[in-house]
Amino acid sequence: MYKKKLAADIRCPLEYGLEVFGGKWKSRIICVLAAQEPLRYSQLRREMSNITDAVLAATLKELLGSGMIQRRSYDEIPPRVEYSLTDKGHSVVPILQSICRWAGMFYKENQTEYPLTQCEKCDYR
Template sequence: MRNFTPSAECPVRNVLGRVGDKWSMLVLMTLHANGVMRFSEIHRTLGDISHRMLTVTLRVLETDGLVQRAVYAEVPPRVEYRLTERGESLMPHLFGLVEWAQANLAGILASRRRD
């Protein structure tokens, strides 16, 4: 693919626009590492995400079929999140990016200091 024009048919813009934001990859990595989690557990694990932003991020990931939300009829209601099969299939690709980031962070930070 050589043309990245804005359209719904460009998979790069379409998919990366959804999972390439500040929080989506971190939420996916958190769910992969910890398995089934409740909202408050995800929030505690990430630490600096607002409740509103976590809600929005989980809804987007659920809409795209990467995260499954299960609501249990209890008092109080229990809601759990887990990766779907599609979400799990994304993980090896995210791990590659994480490994690259870890290997190159020192050099990137040094380049930033020079500028």
């Protein structure tokens, strides 16, 4: 397992927030779960489209550890596991939507290489 060489050096609430929900995948996972929760791992993987299993699993563990999502497993055969947002996770959705609206004003809309398909779900316009 990967071990950080340096201890976390969080000196302000903004740094904490970016640590908890920042980065490429964490905010996307939160937005997908906000739009349609609960989701099973395979459904979440399908919605994320461009993420590897290793990165998805690691990111889910980080979000679980920070209390943003919850994992519920059912005692069934075959086993079933679902992920959903916690109250803490739901509380960050309006913040992400505000960031998305702000970024939507400045993102180059004529870029066809990377369309804003993921953001269409959060109504940034």
